[in-house]
Amino acid sequence: MTTISRGTPAGTERSPLFCDPALAARIERAEVELIAQGNAAASRRRPPGEAVGFVLPLAGGVASYAEDGSPLNKVAGLGFGVVPTANDLAEVERAFASRGAPVQAEVATLADPAVADLLTGRGYRLVSFENVLGRALDGAHRTVTPPGIEIRTSGQDAFDQWLEVMADGVAVSDTEGVAAHEEFTREVLLGAMRDLAAAVGVRRYGAWRDGVFAGGASLRISGDIAQFGGAATVPAHRRRGIQSALLAARLADATAAGCEVAVITTQPGSKSQHNAQRSGFDLLYTRAILVREPA
Incomplete structure (x- = not known):
């Protein structure tokens, strides 16, 4: 088993997760x-x-x-x-x-x-x-949600709504950082999101802002690795702390599930990367x- 550098003792500043x-x-x-x-x-x-x-x-x-x-x-x-x-x-x-x-x-x-x-x-x-x-999951993580925002798992009854919100969020990409090298039609994007949501160990999350379904995300548990993927916020609800709240909720659930490491993939220099690093994720490597x- 790989040795995971978990940082410094409690009460001192956390050291970055080292990836070999x-x-x-x-x-x-x-x-x-x-x-x-x-x-x-x-x-x-x-x-x-x-x-x-x-x-x-x-x-x-x-x-x-x-x-x-x-x-x-x-x-x-x-x-x-x-x-x-x-x-x-x-x-x-x-x-x-x-x-x-x-x-x-x-x-x-x-x-x-x-x-x-x-x-x-x-x-x-x-x-x-x-x-x-990535981030080492070496302690309790509490969920943090700004006023007016609620994060909860998205059941099968809300699956189609979750898909539409995710597609809406992805369709209008963030202007920060390096732009993605490819674009997808809405039909293909919806199909791929539906397919990935069917993978073993996937949990879906919805974000409500003042009662409106404003964002979504997913978490997949694979052994002791927690994959954070498929996060999106409808453009009208961005810059309200939804992405950070979705990250916090998934960190808490991944820790409770016994995962050792949480990972997330982002475009270089993007707002998603900024949010992840603010939530304690470290750059492990580049593809x-x-x-x-x-x-």
């Missing part, structure tokens, strides 16, 4: 599980005979294609223990090319450098980055996003 390749491997394995389960849900969602996706194991990671334009179309989890061969990658590239799609590989900076060397040698080009932040267009 072993901890990064655990986080990336949780990400691979989530992608594979979301892909399986996408396949179940489509009518019989119309499923176009695939999931291919790749050197300890995964190559996933769910449907045209989906955020689940990616290669993830490479470079921890095994480096893919040129033949492995050629098979994946053919599978994506047969659907007219580029291959998007997300490679952690703590992965084996041979992976990035192999990809760039095959014509993959760097298009963007995303940051992975480089490399893309190879179909031949």
Whole structure:
């Protein structure tokens, strides 16, 4: 088991969470599980005979294609223990090319450098980055909500409303930080959110501001890793503390569930990253996003 640096004794300033390749491997394995389960849900969602996706194991990671334009179309989890061969990658590239799609590989900076060397040698080009932040869950966390805001779990009866609010929040991106390198149609985004919400261990949260459903988020428990994902606030309700309140609620629940580490992925320099760091998350590593267009 990886040793987790939990900081200094109680009563002194908390030290940052240190991430070594072993901890990064655990986080990336949780990400691979989530992608594979979301892909399986996408396949179940489509009518019989119309499923176009695939999931291919790749050197300890995964190559996933769910449907045209989906955020689940990616290669993830490479470079921890095994480096893919040129033949492995050629098979994946053919599978994506047969659907007219580029291959998007997300490679952690703590992965084996041979992976990035192999990809760039095959014509993959760097298009963007995303940051992975984490926090050791080593004590009690209390929920903190500003006046007029209520955070509670979102049940199945409110699932469609949760999806719409999440899509509304994501559709109008935050103007701070580095812009995302890709955009998704509302239809595809709703489908992907529905699929990821079906993954094992996912809990949904809703944020109400003065009685109005104003934001949402999700939490996935994977062993001792808590993945914070899918957080969004409707534009009219931003800058009211909703994101911080959603973070606090999930921190409390992840701690109560016995998780050791909470992780969240953000765009570099974004408001989401700012909120996460204000809530005690530390930058663990970055994922480089490399893309190879179909031949």
